[in-house]
Amino acid sequence: MTGTLIRGAQVITMDAATGSTPVSRDIRIDGGVFTEIGTDLPAQVGDEVIDGTGMLVTPGFVNAHTHSWEYLYKGRYDNMPLELWMLYAYPILGGTPTSPDIVRLRTLMFAMESMKNGVTTLVDDVLxxxxxxxxxxxxxxxxxxxxxxxxxVSGHVINRPFVDTLPFVADWLPDDLVRQVRAQPVLSADEYLDYSRTAFERHHGAAGGRVRYMLAPSGPQRCTDDLLVGATELAAEYDAEVHIHVLETKTQAVTGDELYGGQTLVEHLDGIGAMSERTTFAHGIWVTDEDIERIARRGTSVSHNAISNLKLGSGVLPWRRYHDAGVNLGLGTDGCSSSDTPRLMEVMKTAALLHKVTEPDLTRWSTVDEVLRAATIGGARSAVLDGSVGSIEVGKRADLVMFDTETLAFLPTNRLENHLVYSENGSSIVRVMVDGVTTVLDGRLTLIDEDAVIASFRAEMPGIREEQDRLDRVNDAFAPAFSRMYEQASGMPTAVNRWTGDERTWVHQPV
Known part of the structure; x- marks a missing residue:
């Protein structure tokens, strides 16, 4: 097998020595790993030599929280808070099972758009x-x-009837609808864990280690305690990630008060032993200072999904408080129905900007270095992959992105890392590599026929839309109660208020 030598590029290594500061380096790749990083490295017989002049090389980006299955709903909904949006995007009464052929097509579409934007690792919570x-x-x-x-890749699971995972709605819905929801089959903890053991045997470490299975209890309010604890224990057995949605909205903060006798959802998870260094909390917005201390103490990571949180009106993650506590953060796009994009570079810029308006003390604003860390090594750590990806270091898997800095996004050239976060949108990407294999070159996928995939996907869309329209009509019956629940929860006091800092009211106001 021949190696690859990238010569004379500007490299953001994200290692302990140079971090997010670009340095001039040569990079040798052999056997899918970085084998040498230095200057004036000699080419070896059979090497593919890539001229890195005018190029910026970064670690491949890690999308630390997303849902590929939502790709079918991209661009469909707007102006819905999370709980009302979930009513439609996660149909309560289910739907016609999606065929494996459609699942494959939608996954390929999602991966194509992701990888063209420099994403080399996905944490895909599939429901x-x-x-x-x-x-x-x-x-x-x-x-x-x-x-x-x-x-x-997960098996996302909800094993409580959906109307029992939210405050108030079961009392406000017609009895026949409540009975229909509660009649829907749900897995027991043992059934889910047995399913996951089979999934680990079939898929964990597939594709030379690129594809791994992870456990994904939907959220503490949506899953039984034995499932949450069992998933945490099984993740330790396989050294895998366990991925949980936690405190995304104020309604969820109210839910914790209602379900767990005034405990927050984080406090409950910690109390039952369902937090570890392999756990990632998706969102983590409505947290108290005590919650953050617990998260830091357990080594649990948090995936920040800035665009999705903004679109759903969920709130603003406490970026600086997490950093002050030493909590590891990753960045995620969330699903294509709540953010309408799988492109992580959009999230990077949003995260870099959003936290500059949450307080006047500029020393506590988000920095480019922090954002790049979250998009690379932080996301890798949350995925239990930081030993193999997330930075450009000898011995790690050769996942990288190469940007042409002669494009308008990088001109006039000042600080390349600032251009990368604030000016570039992925249009300057000329090469993406995973395991040392070029997967994107000059804007085209190299391992699949993307035109054929798109054509097949287009052919299926009329039937997909017909089913979506039918499900929307079915779920319209729940909308009044869900809207009422949102309004009720919005006005209730909770232990924390991420909008205003006030612990008793929740109002949108300028910051």
């Missing part, structure tokens, strides 16, 4: 309605294997 089977999971894993991307 199927009315439930995921092993053939659907295999379709996701197979799609990622064929396109060449790295991915943690």
């Amino acid at each position: 199927e309605t009315p439930g995921q089977d092993l053939d659907q999971l295999a379709a996701v894993a197979g799609a990622y294997e064929s396109i060449g991307i790295r991915a943690n």
